Amino acid sequence: MKILVINAGSSSLKYQLYDMTDESVLAKGLVERIGLDSSILTHKPTGKEEVTEVSDILEHTTAMRKVLDKLVDKTHGVLDSIDEIDAVGHRVVHGGEAFKSSALITGEVKAEIRRLFDLAPLHNPPSMMGITAAEANLPNVPHTVVFDTAFHQTMPEKAYLYAIPKVLYKKHKVRRYGFHGTSHAYVSKTAAEFLNRPIEDLKIITCHIGNGASLTAVKDGISVDTSMGMTPLEGLIMGTRSGDLDPAIVPYVMNKEELTINEVNSMLNKHSGLLAISGSSSDMRDITDGWEAGKPNETLAFEMYEYRLRKYIGAYAAAMNGVDVIVFTAGVGENSAIVRDKVCENLTYLGVEIDKELNKVRSGDPRRISTPNSKVEVLVVPTNEELMIARDTLRIVQESKG
Numbered sequence: 001m002k003i004l005v006i007n008a009g010s011s012s013l014k015y016q017l018y019d020m021t022d023e024s025v026l027a028k029g030l031v032e033r034i035g036l037d038s039s040i041l042t043h044k045p046t047g048k049e050e051v052t053e054v055s056d057i058l059e060h061t062t063a064m065r066k067v068l069d070k071l072v073d074k075t076h077g078v079l080d081s082i083d084e085i086d087a088v089g090h091r092v093v094h095g096g097e098a099f100k101s102s103a104l105i106t107g108e109v110k111a112e113i114r115r116l117f118d119l120a121p122l123h124n125p126p127s128m129m130g131i132t133a134a135e136a137n138l139p140n141v142p143h144t145v146v147f148d149t150a151f152h153q154t155m156p157e158k159a160y161l162y163a164i165p166k167v168l169y170k171k172h173k174v175r176r177y178g179f180h181g182t183s184h185a186y187v188s189k190t191a192a193e194f195l196n197r198p199i200e201d202l203k204i205i206t207c208h209i210g211n212g213a214s215l216t217a218v219k220d221g222i223s224v225d226t227s228m229g230m231t232p233l234e235g236l237i238m239g240t241r242s243g244d245l246d247p248a249i250v251p252y253v254m255n256k257e258e259l260t261i262n263e264v265n266s267m268l269n270k271h272s273g274l275l276a277i278s279g280s281s282s283d284m285r286d287i288t289d290g291w292e293a294g295k296p297n298e299t300l301a302f303e304m305y306e307y308r309l310r311k312y313i314g315a316y317a318a319a320m321n322g323v324d325v326i327v328f329t330a331g332v333g334e335n336s337a338i339v340r341d342k343v344c345e346n347l348t349y350l351g352v353e354i355d356k357e358l359n360k361v362r363s364g365d366p367r368r369i370s371t372p373n374s375k376v377e378v379l380v381v382p383t384n385e386e387l388m389i390a391r392d393t394l395r396i397v398q399e400s401k402g
């Protein structure tokens with residue numbers, strides 16, 4: 001079975017085509033700057049040369065058609081016909097409380113995703129555009145949705161409720177949902193397999209630190225707490241997001257600076273985090289370069305980032321009354337030896353000890369960076385949200401066929 005995985009953002013559409021007989025990637029790529037002039041399509045067929053094309057792509061349906069054209073292209077294609085695609089799996093960030101697992105897309109499922117626009121105004125509308133575009137181009141195959149929030153639906157009430165009037169939860173569903181669930185689920189499962197231990201016996205802290213970043217406490221294989229909240233703004237310091245702050249700052253700053261709701265939302269989501277502290281970049285590579293060069297703003301940004309991360313690891317060790325495994329994943333977690341090194345340097349009280357040389361090894365495979373003496377296994381596990389989506393899609397399609 002061949003499965004196309006779609007991850008649509010407001011101005012982008014990422015895709016990966018899998019052959020599920022051996023879970024191999026036939027092609028992957030992305031369309032950027034949708035709706036702007038000079039949109040860029042980058043297509044990487046496995047075993048063939050990468051191709052980049054610049055044109056004006058005004059909306060997602062056209063972007064989707066261009067992707068399908070590339071998949072069957074005589075020179076750059078990997079399929080004879082788009083009829084070879086058996087199913088499409090979509091990433092949707094917010095599934096609210098309605099979705100505890102992935103689902104086959106129906107009219108009712110789409111209506112529910114639309115009802116969740118209010119809770120995830122930055123994320124769900126573009127996902128819906130991706131679904132509409134894919135359904136328009138591939139109307140005869142099953143489409144499925146895989147939610148970032150689903151894995152965290154196991155959190156207990158004490159972890160997901162905010163200490164505010166309960167009527168806000170009842171009326172408006174104000175609660176913590178958590179995100180990056182597909183990644184936290186994938187890396188915790190992969191970590192247990194790597195260690196050859198049953199996940200039901202492990203207390204795992206998964207650190208998904210990319211541009212967006214979140215931590216999850218995974219106990220007995222399920223999510224018991226996670227650092228993102230009602231939206232992907234809560235928790236860690238991220239590339240451009242503030243993470244935790246005193247909520248009273250919001251009305252105070254709105255009043256002092258005469259900001260609108262949109263402006264304050266944009267400040268906290270797009271102009272905060274590493275970017276705001278360093279004043280130069282949201283990218284951890286630039287921050288660590290600046291720190292190594294002794295630049296004061298980048299040094300402060302690095303220290304604040306590492307400090308927040310370390311505090312959350314401590315909190316989740318407390319939440320689970322211990323920790324057996326710490327997993328680093330996503331752009332920063334997989335690639336930044338220095339972030340891992342500095343965080344672990346301050347976790348010796350938990351019995352964490354990493355091997356500085358192993359920590360520097362670069363590899364695309366799951367690997368251990370702790371010493372044999374370490375009381376906690378510390379692993380780097382490359383995430384693969386797309387593969388998780390493809391696997392879920394395969395399962396749902398097979399189940400729906402009975």
Ligand SMILES: Nc1ncnc2c1ncn2[C@@H]1O[C@H](COP(=O)(O)OP(=O)(O)O)[C@@H](O)[C@H]1O
Pocket residue numbers: 209210211212239282283284285330331332335336
């Ligand atoms: N070698 C590296 N060292 C440090 N940080 C890196 C490195 N490579 C990538 N990153 C970080 O990873 C981030 C992207 O992570 P990723 O998981 O792809 O994010 P997202 O999916 O949220 O876009 C970049 O913003 C950059 O800060």
Ligand SMILES: CC(=O)OP(=O)(O)O
Pocket residue numbers: 093148179180210211212213232
């Ligand atoms: C939910 C979320 O924050 O996603 P991303 O890390 O892709 O921005």
Ligand SMILES: [Mg+2]
Pocket residue numbers: 210
């Ligand atoms: Mg990501």
